[in-house]
Amino acid sequence: MGSLSLVIWSFFALLCPILNSSNEVVASSRGGPFRLAETEVAIGAAQAGICASAVTIHGYRCQEFNVRTDDGYILSAQRIPEGLAGGGGSSRPPVLLQHGVLVDGMTWLLNSPQQSLAMILADRGFDVWIANIRGTRYSRRHVTLDPSKPEFWNWTWDDLVMHDLPALLDFVFQQTGQKIHYVGHSMGTLMALATFSERKQIDKVKSAALLSPIAFLSHMTTALGVVAAKAFVGEITTLFGLSEFNPKGDAVASLLKALCAQPGVDCYDLLTALTGKNCCLNASTVELFLKNEPQSTSTKNLVHLAQTVRDGKLTKYDYGNAYFNVAHYGESKPPSYNLANIPNDLPIFLSYGGQDALSDVKDVETLLDSLKFHDVEKLHVQYIKDYAHADFIMGVTAKDVVYNQIVEFFRSNQLN
Ligand SMILES: *[C@@H]1O[C@H](CO)[C@@H](O)[C@H](O)[C@H]1NC(C)=O
Ligand SMILES: *[C@@H]1O[C@H](CO)[C@@H](O)[C@H](O)[C@H]1NC(C)=O
Numbered sequence: 439m440g441s442l443s444l445v446i447w448s449f450f451a452l453l454c455p456i457l458n459s460s461n462e463v464v465a466s467s468r469g470g471p472f473r474l475a476e477t478e479v480a481i482g483a484a485q486a487g488i489c490a491s492a493v494t495i496h497g498y499r500c501q502e503f504n505v506r507t508d509d510g511y512i513l514s515a516q517r518i519p520e521g522l523a524g525g526g527g528s529s530r531p532p533v534l535l536q537h538g539v540l541v542d543g544m545t546w547l548l549n550s551p552q553q554s555l556a557m558i559l560a561d562r563g564f565d566v567w568i569a570n571i572r573g574t575r576y577s578r579r580h581v582t583l584d585p586s587k588p589e590f591w592n593w594t595w596d597d598l599v600m601h602d603l604p605a606l607l608d609f610v611f612q613q614t615g616q617k618i619h620y621v622g623h624s625m626g627t628l629m630a631l632a633t634f635s636e637r638k639q640i641d642k643v644k645s646a647a648l649l650s651p652i653a654f655l656s657h658m659t660t661a662l663g664v665v666a667a668k669a670f671v672g673e674i675t676t677l678f679g680l681s682e683f684n685p686k687g688d689a690v691a692s693l694l695k696a697l698c699a700q701p702g703v704d705c706y707d708l709l710t711a712l713t714g715k716n717c718c719l720n721a722s723t724v725e726l727f728l729k730n731e732p733q734s735t736s737t738k739n740l741v742h743l744a745q746t747v748r749d750g751k752l753t754k755y756d757y758g759n760a761y762f763n764v765a766h767y768g769e770s771k772p773p774s775y776n777l778a779n780i781p782n783d784l785p786i787f788l789s790y791g792g793q794d795a796l797s798d799v800k801d802v803e804t805l806l807d808s809l810k811f812h813d814v815e816k817l818h819v820q821y822i823k824d825y826a827h828a829d830f831i832m833g834v835t836a837k838d839v840v841y842n843q844i845v846e847f848f849r850s851n852q853l854n
Pocket of ligand 2: 549550720721722723834
């Protein structure tokens with residue numbers, strides 16, 4: 439890692455003459471961002487697994503599963519089959535919770551059980567399944583590839599659409615024999631929208647709740663996000679190559695340091711810098727969040743997301759030139775995902791926040807415009823003025839403001 443971080447560092451030193459090496463990124467104030475010392479705690483939790491570290495400790499039943507994708511990744515998934523009061527049985531409708539980028543399934547379990555979506559759903563009669571995509575700490579396994587090798591990290595969200603989400607939905611469908619209600623946050627919404635736009639897995643999905651939806655990203659307001667996106671579609675791709683993007687590693691720390699030194703970028707509180715001004719977070723929950731997240735993803739995935747920021751449209755990964763695109767897709771440009779192809783009668787609940795710096799209101803409006811022919815009674819749109827990106831998964835008011843509405847939405851679509 440050392441030499442790689444040096445390379446990145448030099449690259450940015452060339453790029454940004456204003457670089458100030460005393461600029462402290464890994465600030466520790468107020469339960470501050472991404473502290474390296476906390477890696478140890480996270481590893482301790484990793485050995486215990488999500489069920490043991492965040493679910494059974496609250497008295498809920500929980501089961502760990504391994505789900506194999508058709509390209510050989512082994513994903514970890516958890517099931518909370520019943521609520522605290524029991525009442526398990528075959529009639530409980532399954533729900534799959536899909537987290538966003540740079541985090542894992544733990545994000546659904548950080549508040550108290552009365553405030554966390556996973557437990558609320560279990561207590562309200564649902565059979566809850568929690569996904570963890572490839573590369574996150576419990577899903578760093580493959581039948582042949584080793585996570586220490588570049589080949590393991592040769593994927594983008596196209597592959598999550600093609601392999602991870604289908605494997606997870608197939609698995610839950612097979613285990614429960616029922617169509618599934620879906621909840622996605624952030625990149626978890628992108629995965630679903632892209633999948634449904636190809637009319638895949640629709641036969642296994644009953645409805646979808648999309649929180650902080652991401653499809654278009656060109657209005658993203660986070661200054662750090664914007665400079666990072668520019669770096670990812672620029673020279674950094676060739677510098678990092680195919681690799682793990684480990685937010686707790688040296689290379690990324692140096693990169694962040696460089697990005698944060700750019701004018702207009704305020705990294706005093708990284709969570710706010712990245713997600714917007716969250717209204718309703720509990721300081722202890724944020725601390726727990728930072729013990730568990732962020733998680734690794736592939737550099738190629740971040741490059742793909744950065745291409746979406748740059749291009750203002752939703753396409754497969756752009757290999758950068760006509761020759762390589764033709765080799766992969768048979769066309770000089772990467773194929774588009776056409777969201778208007780999402781079946782008009784698929785029940786969708788979409789909730790977005792006025793303070794969200796990643797899922798900007800203007801970009802959500804573009805998304806809604808692409809759904810303008812959706813059956814009116816099948817599309818429920820909720821706008822929450824005060825909410826930013828993290829409020830949707832960790833907000834102390836989320837139960838009243840969002841989760842109760844999701845439960846009602848799922849119940850009203852149970853008979854589809
Ligand atoms: C990465 O995957 C692409 C296909 O998506 C393949 O063409 C390429 O050879 C792979 N590269 C490595 C180093 O595995
Ligand atoms: C914040 O979290 C702590 C620890 O879980 C809890 O004791 C407290 O009640 C929470 N506060 C609110 C407002 O939910």
